[in-house]
Amino acid sequence: MAHGPSQNFFSRWLFSTNHKDIGTLYLWFSFAMFLLGGAFAMIIRAELFQPGMQLIQPEFFNQMTTMHGLVMVFGAIMPAFVGLANWMIPMMIGAPDMALPRMNNLSFWILPFAFAILVATLFMEGGGPNFGWTFYAPLSTTYAPDTVNYFIFGVHIMGASSIMGSINIIATVMNMRAPGMTYMKMPLFVWTWVITAFLLVAVMPVLAGAVTMMLMDINFGTSFFDAAGGGDPVLFQHVFWFFGHPEVYIIILPAFGVVSQIIPTFSRKPLFGYSSMVYATASIAFLSFIVWAHHMFTVGMPIAGELYFMYATMLIAVPTGVKVFNWVTTMYKGALTFETPMLFSIAFVILFTFGGFTGMMLSIAAADTQYHDTYFVVAHFHYVMVAGAVFSGTAAVYYWLPKWCGKMYDETMGKLQFWIAFIAFNITFMPQHFLGLAGMPRRYSDYGLQFADWNMVSSIGAFMYGGAQLLFLFNVIRTIGWGKPIDDPKVWEGAEGLEWTLPTPAPFHTFSTPPIVK
Amino acid sequence: MSTEGSYYVPEQSKLPLAAALGMGTMAFGAASWVIEGGTSTVFLIGTAIMAAVMYKWWSIVIEENTQGIVSDQLKYSYVLGMYWFIFSELMFFVCFFGSLFYVRVLVGPWLGGEAAIGVFDDTATDAAIANATHLWNEYDPTWPPLITPDQTVNAEGAKFVGPQEAMSFPGWERLGSWLPLYNTIVLISSSLTVDKAHHALKDGNRQAFIRWLGLTVFLGGVFLVLQAEEYVHAYKELGLTLDSGIYGTTFFLLTGFHGAHVTLGTIMLLISFLRGLKGHFNETDHFGFEAAAWYWHFVDVIWIGLFFIVYVFD
Numbered sequence: 001m002a003h004g005p006s007q008n009f010f011s012r013w014l015f016s017t018n019h020k021d022i023g024t025l026y027l028w029f030s031f032a033m034f035l036l037g038g039a040f041a042m043i044i045r046a047e048l049f050q051p052g053m054q055l056i057q058p059e060f061f062n063q064m065t066t067m068h069g070l071v072m073v074f075g076a077i078m079p080a081f082v083g084l085a086n087w088m089i090p091m092m093i094g095a096p097d098m099a100l101p102r103m104n105n106l107s108f109w110i111l112p113f114a115f116a117i118l119v120a121t122l123f124m125e126g127g128g129p130n131f132g133w134t135f136y137a138p139l140s141t142t143y144a145p146d147t148v149n150y151f152i153f154g155v156h157i158m159g160a161s162s163i164m165g166s167i168n169i170i171a172t173v174m175n176m177r178a179p180g181m182t183y184m185k186m187p188l189f190v191w192t193w194v195i196t197a198f199l200l201v202a203v204m205p206v207l208a209g210a211v212t213m214m215l216m217d218i219n220f221g222t223s224f225f226d227a228a229g230g231g232d233p234v235l236f237q238h239v240f241w242f243f244g245h246p247e248v249y250i251i252i253l254p255a256f257g258v259v260s261q262i263i264p265t266f267s268r269k270p271l272f273g274y275s276s277m278v279y280a281t282a283s284i285a286f287l288s289f290i291v292w293a294h295h296m297f298t299v300g301m302p303i304a305g306e307l308y309f310m311y312a313t314m315l316i317a318v319p320t321g322v323k324v325f326n327w328v329t330t331m332y333k334g335a336l337t338f339e340t341p342m343l344f345s346i347a348f349v350i351l352f353t354f355g356g357f358t359g360m361m362l363s364i365a366a367a368d369t370q371y372h373d374t375y376f377v378v379a380h381f382h383y384v385m386v387a388g389a390v391f392s393g394t395a396a397v398y399y400w401l402p403k404w405c406g407k408m409y410d411e412t413m414g415k416l417q418f419w420i421a422f423i424a425f426n427i428t429f430m431p432q433h434f435l436g437l438a439g440m441p442r443r444y445s446d447y448g449l450q451f452a453d454w455n456m457v458s459s460i461g462a463f464m465y466g467g468a469q470l471l472f473l474f475n476v477i478r479t480i481g482w483g484k485p486i487d488d489p490k491v492w493e494g495a496e497g498l499e500w501t502l503p504t505p506a507p508f509h510t511f512s513t514p515p516i517v518k
Numbered sequence: 519m520s521t522e523g524s525y526y527v528p529e530q531s532k533l534p535l536a537a538a539l540g541m542g543t544m545a546f547g548a549a550s551w552v553i554e555g556g557t558s559t560v561f562l563i564g565t566a567i568m569a570a571v572m573y574k575w576w577s578i579v580i581e582e583n584t585q586g587i588v589s590d591q592l593k594y595s596y597v598l599g600m601y602w603f604i605f606s607e608l609m610f611f612v613c614f615f616g617s618l619f620y621v622r623v624l625v626g627p628w629l630g631g632e633a634a635i636g637v638f639d640d641t642a643t644d645a646a647i648a649n650a651t652h653l654w655n656e657y658d659p660t661w662p663p664l665i666t667p668d669q670t671v672n673a674e675g676a677k678f679v680g681p682q683e684a685m686s687f688p689g690w691e692r693l694g695s696w697l698p699l700y701n702t703i704v705l706i707s708s709s710l711t712v713d714k715a716h717h718a719l720k721d722g723n724r725q726a727f728i729r730w731l732g733l734t735v736f737l738g739g740v741f742l743v744l745q746a747e748e749y750v751h752a753y754k755e756l757g758l759t760l761d762s763g764i765y766g767t768t769f770f771l772l773t774g775f776h777g778a779h780v781t782l783g784t785i786m787l788l789i790s791f792l793r794g795l796k797g798h799f800n801e802t803d804h805f806g807f808e809a810a811a812w813y814w815h816f817v818d819v820i821w822i823g824l825f826f827i828v829y830v831f832d
Contacts, residue, residue: 174598218552
């Protein structure tokens with residue numbers, strides 16, 4: 001086993017202890033979930049294509065919005081970045097593998113079981129979770145279908161997977177760096193991931209606590225979220241968002257890391273302001289713990305609380321601004337070329353910044369009273385989740401795929417996918433800002449006639465965007481199967497870092513003897 | 519066994535997949551069990567799978583260590599793993615302590631009619647304030663709450679009925695019969711004895727190590743028995759149950775999860791004890807025991823927090 005993967009297909013992929021194979025498993029799983037969550041989104045947009053109930057029942061619509069959010073956040077985006085971390089962190093820091101290889105495989109294999117349980121609820125009596133991906137009590141307790149219990153335990157084991165995966169990443173980065181690879185020499189992708197892992201270890205247990213309280217309230221007579229017993233439904237929101245706000249940075253920080261690798265490569269310049277990037281990432285992580293109630297401005301908090309959470313939230317714009325400034329300045333006077341990963345990264349910078357600005361609008365407590373729970377919020381977080389996390393994940397796959405499999409993807413097809421995705425994304429989500437500002441609430445299966453035009457536009461964009469993902473899948477499969485072989489270790493002219501000193505394609509075992517970093 | 523350079527990368531293993539299967543079965547089984555009419559069969563099957571996997575997994579890790587293929591660097595990975603695992607456990611308790619703080623300091627007074635404070639300003643109408651204030655008539659938000667908001671409105675028909683008495687500090691004259699005090703003494707002593715065992719092991723005094731560790735396991739057992747007795751007392755004599763509104767809710771969840779962690783810690787120490795009897799540890803190489811000891815100190819620290827916040831400062 002020392003020299004290559006097992007020849008037996010099943011034993012290679014089921015019993016792996018290899019960071020590259022496990023990374024591949026994560027990436028394929030997340031893409032499968034991405035298509036499933038995307039299918040749910042297509043159902044939602046098909047129903048909303050025209051006013052009135054067209055295709056599905058409102059009850060099923062609720063299940064679709066809930067499952068779309070859960071599958072995309074926990075099944076698609078998070079595992080995709082864990083997959084990238086598995087592949088790249090050992091190669092970037094000169095380690096032979098992850099610190100705890102068997103636990104690594106356990107972290108992955110929990111996910112298919114967790115999502116099988118979650119998706120199975122759709123076929124059970126009472127249907128799947130229908131209370132929104134934020135599962136606010138009492139919708140998720142008093143008024144929930146029985147299947148909520150499957151959701152609760154599914155979240156429990158999924159959280160265990162995340163915690164183990166994160167501990168593994170922290171141990172790898174702290175313990176496995178090659179000699180000379182000091183913390184302030186680590187590639188930014190590694191930095192963003194280790195901070196993300198810290199966030200995960202800190203807040204996943206809080207999510208476990210939240211679902212445990214739900215479980216107790218539903219089945220064992222406690223009254224955490226019931227005012228009749230002296231509890232408070234708003235307590236759920238506090239606990240959930242104490243997890244939930246760091247969670248959104250858990251999703252976006254690795255995306256920052258990816259973009260911080262790609263932009264210097266195609267600008268042929270080192271990253272501008274490396275140390276300020278590191279400190280900005282750490283600041284964002286710290287701030288994420290003290291801003292959670294900006295998700296709850298309309299719940300009836302004391303004015304002092306509203307003001308505190310408003311100002312604290314606005315502070316996040318400072319380190320985020322530092323990052324955007326650094327990306328732009330890295331490109332300034334660079335020798336730029338526009339390969340597919342770079343296109344996605346530039347789109348990331350522009351559209352993520354746009355999403356950040358709508359975030360600033362939402363952070364104003366008084367203004368949020370108008371925007372709260374409207375399509376404006378939906379548009380805002382899809383700008384940061386899709387144009388942010390998904391675009392950067394796509395960029396990462398195009399950027400590193402040649403290194404992984406030693407074959408070049410089809411650049412024309414990649415660019416075509418980019419332009420369809422970029423245009424379709426904006427057609428889908430830009431109009432949702434207008435809908436939200438005009439007062440259309442989120443999560444409704446039907447709407448007033450005044451919202452009809454923009455909803456139709458949005459749905460057309462969504463179908464186009466979905467189509468672009470099939471092109472992505474096709475391009476990746478085509479590359480792995482029939483791509484043009486390459487053997488240049490650097491792949492990209494401007495690429496810097498340990499991972500590019502390895503042969504292409506990357507051998508099964510790399511850095512068995514650690515390199516010396518000067 | 520393949521050794522990759524200086525760091526040991528293990529062979530392929532069936533255990534992770536089996537563990538995931540066990541966890542998935544447990545999760546599915548637990549959910550179907552709590553739903554009305556469900557049974558525990560699937561959950562128990564999952565638990566059995568998990569138990570078998572854990573036994574096998576740790577046997578392999580111990581075996582690897584005995585063979586000497588575990589380098590110092592790999593050991594440090596295990597150390598880091600344990601640090602951050604304990605940190606995640608700490609955050610789990612932070613979640614429940616935070617919830618207790620929120621309901622005690624904020625929710626209680628709001629339900630008791632102070633809803634107007636802070637939330638409404640001078641421009642609020644009387645009707646709006648009255649609406650927010652009088653949802654739960656006559657609720658007295660002092661802690662511990664012996665009468666739930668539910669009872670103030672629904673009297674006999676209430677779903678949540680407060681306890682006759684809380685678990686609070688009973689006054690100096692009844693101190694001698696106050697179980698939490700004994701539990702505190704037992705647990706703090708056990709933290710000292712486990713430390714004694716650790717030092718004895720480092721000094722190479724195996725006999726003393728086994729004696730002190732055995733005593734620690736015994737004290738862990740005593741704590742659990744006393745805790746069970748306290749629960750029986752609460753249910754039978756004080757009417758303090760999970761249904762007793764927010765006081766019973768927070769009391770049982772905080773002490774219950776702590777008790778679950780003490781159980782886990784006791785099992786970890788018991789295994790270390792049995793391994794010690796088999797001669798497994800030596801002066802410099804005993805991380806299996808050390809990790810269990812850290813975990814034990816952690817549950818002790820949580821208990822001190824519980825003792826003051828849940829029992830003393832009422």
